[in-house]
Amino acid sequence: MAKTAFLSIGAEFIHGGHLAIIEKAAALGELTVGVLSDEAIMSYRGYPILTFEERCNVIRHIKGVSKVVKKDSLSYEKVIRELRPDYVVHSDRWRGKTKEKIEALLQQYGGELVEFPYTDKSEYEVFDRQAEQLRYMPEVRRGKLRRALQLTDRPLRVLEAHNGITGLIVEKAHVEKEGEIRQFDAMWISSLCDSTAKGKPDIELVDMTSRENTINEIMEVTTKPIILDGDTGGITEHFVYRVKTLERMGVSAIIIEDKVGLKKNSLFGTEVLQQQDSIEHFSNKIRAGKAAQTTRDFMIIARIESLILEQGMDDALTRAFAYVEAGADGIMIHSKKKEPDEVLEFCRKFREKCERIPLIVVPTTYNHVTETELGKYGVNIIIYANHLIRSAFPAMNNVAHMILENERSLEASENCMPIKEILTLI
Ligand code: SPV
Ligand code: MG
Numbered sequence: 001m002a003k004t005a006f007l008s009i010g011a012e013f014i015h016g017g018h019l020a021i022i023e024k025a026a027a028l029g030e031l032t033v034g035v036l037s038d039e040a041i042m043s044y045r046g047y048p049i050l051t052f053e054e055r056c057n058v059i060r061h062i063k064g065v066s067k068v069v070k071k072d073s074l075s076y077e078k079v080i081r082e083l084r085p086d087y088v089v090h091s092d093r094w095r096g097k098t099k100e101k102i103e104a105l106l107q108q109y110g111g112e113l114v115e116f117p118y119t120d121k122s123e124y125e126v127f128d129r130q131a132e133q134l135r136y137m138p139e140v141r142r143g144k145l146r147r148a149l150q151l152t153d154r155p156l157r158v159l160e161a162h163n164g165i166t167g168l169i170v171e172k173a174h175v176e177k178e179g180e181i182r183q184f185d186a187m188w189i190s191s192l193c194d195s196t197a198k199g200k201p202d203i204e205l206v207d208m209t210s211r212e213n214t215i216n217e218i219m220e221v222t223t224k225p226i227i228l229d230g231d232t233g234g235i236t237e238h239f240v241y242r243v244k245t246l247e248r249m250g251v252s253a254i255i256i257e258d259k260v261g262l263k264k265n266s267l268f269g270t271e272v273l274q275q276q277d278s279i280e281h282f283s284n285k286i287r288a289g290k291a292a293q294t295t296r297d298f299m300i301i302a303r304i305e306s307l308i309l310e311q312g313m314d315d316a317l318t319r320a321f322a323y324v325e326a327g328a329d330g331i332m333i334h335s336k337k338k339e340p341d342e343v344l345e346f347c348r349k350f351r352e353k354c355e356r357i358p359l360i361v362v363p364t365t366y367n368h369v370t371e372t373e374l375g376k377y378g379v380n381i382i383i384y385a386n387h388l389i390r391s392a393f394p395a396m397n398n399v400a401h402m403i404l405e406n407e408r409s410l411e412a413s414e415n416c417m418p419i420k421e422i423l424t425l426i
């Protein structure tokens with residue numbers, strides 16, 4: 001019987017290096033190429049620029065490829081068990097424990113792992129770097145949130161970033177679970193954290209120019225989609241300019257809340273005076289923003305403060321449907337209750353009438369609810385809104401106090417990252 005070979009590929013960007021490895025693989029036997037699914041690519045390097053169908057189409061037309069299958073995970077387990085190829089072909093670039101795992105699977109039936117050098121031409125390394133740079137470009141970055149929402153049924157996981165280093169944490173943090181890589185899908189540039197990082201209250205005091213500087217600082221070192229906390233959006237006449245600026249920068253979405261006057265942080269609830277906007281006025285702001293938008297990628301998400309301001313479920317739902325009618329690309333429902341009940345009730349009732357509009361939640365106070373449970377209620381985006389700054393502040397404060405206590409830094413050093421590590425971090 002003819003020998004068979006298997007090769008896995010992302011196929012986002014094909015150059016001679018890939019063609020050479022395909023040719024070598026095809027020489028070993030009838031070649032099946034496993035093209036990574038959008039979800040699988042998302043799990044390790046962010047959203048693919050080309051769709052799965054486009055990537056399959058390219059591979060299918062390469063000489064030597066007999067068959068194309070979907071590889072819906074980074075793990076080789078399923079494909080090896082199903083296809084039992086005589087050879088699994090891989091470049092000499094390995095991630096984690098993949099090599100050992102493939103070898104163990106192949107050993108079970110006498111299959112063989114064949115390694116080829118990734119490339120023998122340095123120009124291909126240059127192409128790869130250039131392709132990587134594309135991910136930083138506003139045109140590519142802006143549409144990533146919409147794409148991600150289309151690509152997956154699970155809720156997207158979003159963490160706050162307020163400067164370059166926290167952006168890098170959101171970009172790179174990952175854990176390996178059951179053969180899959182789990183990461184954050186996007187970053188939230190919170191008004192609370194951006195203000196706190198500047199030592200200021202969260203009252204729209206940090207002006208837009210300064211917020212744009214934060215966004216740029218983060219964008220320079222990351223590629224994941226950005227959701228901006230736009231506070232109230234300002235007056236409508238200003239908001240329309242803001243939308244265009246953010247689009248141009250490559251931000252994926254702005255969330256604006258239906259409040260007017262001096263904005264205070266929602267987690268104060270009714271402890272401080274906060275005024276909700278009228279449905280009509282806020283709807284007009286959304287309409288104006290959507291009319292100002294120049295691309296189809298950007299999203300304007302309406303945030304409803306009715307539960308925060310104890311205006312009741314009916315008010316929250318009436319507003320949600322009105323904002324959708326006005327053109328909102330998503331609805332964020334906020335709550336400061338310790339239990340998720342009112343948020344879940346809102347989601348259930350909203351979903352009874354509206355299936356397609358993304359729902360966004362911020363489980364800061366009701367933090368025991370799981371992502372899976374929120375997903376069952378139709379939630380599409382979960383924002384962990386303030387956790388990096390809240391964890392960094394106590395650590396820094398503690399070190400400052402230790403130096404004062406001891407009149408030297410020896411004792412505090414144990415709580416600090418070694419100098420060598422910080423120098424090589426970036
Ligand atoms: C923020 O992160 O700034 C928010 C969410 O707006 S909250 O602080 O909960 O109001
Ligand atoms: Mg905010």
